[in-house]
Amino acid sequence: MVQSRGEQPRAIARSIIAARETVRPCALCGFFTTAEICDICADNTRAADQLCVVEQPTDILPLEKTSAFRGRYHSLGGRISPLDHVGPEDLRISELVKRVQSEGFTEVILALAADVEGEATTNYIVELLKPFTVTITRIAHGLPAGGGLESADELTLYQALSGRTKL
Numbered sequence: 001m002v003q004s005r006g007e008q009p010r011a012i013a014r015s016i017i018a019a020r021e022t023v024r025p026c027a028l029c030g031f032f033t034t035a036e037i038c039d040i041c042a043d044n045t046r047a048a049d050q051l052c053v054v055e056q057p058t059d060i061l062p063l064e065k066t067s068a069f070r071g072r073y074h075s076l077g078g079r080i081s082p083l084d085h086v087g088p089e090d091l092r093i094s095e096l097v098k099r100v101q102s103e104g105f106t107e108v109i110l111a112l113a114a115d116v117e118g119e120a121t122t123n124y125i126v127e128l129l130k131p132f133t134v135t136i137t138r139i140a141h142g143l144p145a146g147g148g149l150e151s152a153d154e155l156t157l158y159q160a161l162s163g164r165t166k167l
């Protein structure tokens with residue numbers, strides 16, 4: 001940046017400012033958009049019966065890259081973390097319950113982190129959604145592709161073992 005000549009740094013600065021001013025959270029799912037509703041929520045070709053719950057809007061990007069999921073998303077904006085003074089009321093959890101109530105999903109997939117706060121948030125949401133006739137699932141956690149058993153930590157191995165599938 002310092003070495004570049006002319007207009008380039010100004011153009012980059014203008015782009016960042018413009019993005020900051022025009023990009024906002026989708027009113028429905030919390031993903032990034034310049035309109036009221038994001039492209040994913042507005043896409044009628046996507047399945048309307050599956051909802052994938054993530055912590056941050058940035059978590060949606062890697063999931064979209066896999067092309068393995070063609071349903072809807074809901075970003076919580078974080079996770080329950082008493083140490084950081086983040087409670088359920090600080091997250092988009094009541095919005096999630098409202099969507100489950102009104103949008104007729106048959107499956108809610110929880111794709112939160114596999115650490116202590118992620119587990120606490122997952123358990124909290126499972127309890128909240130129990131009264132609804134919706135199947136609640138979670139993404140599998142375990143060993144990374146290409147990783148050997150000897151390099152995995154105990155929690156990862158435990159989750160890989162408890163989440164095993166029948167062949």
Ligand SMILES: [Zn+2]
Binds near residue numbers: 041
């Ligand atoms: Zn959206």
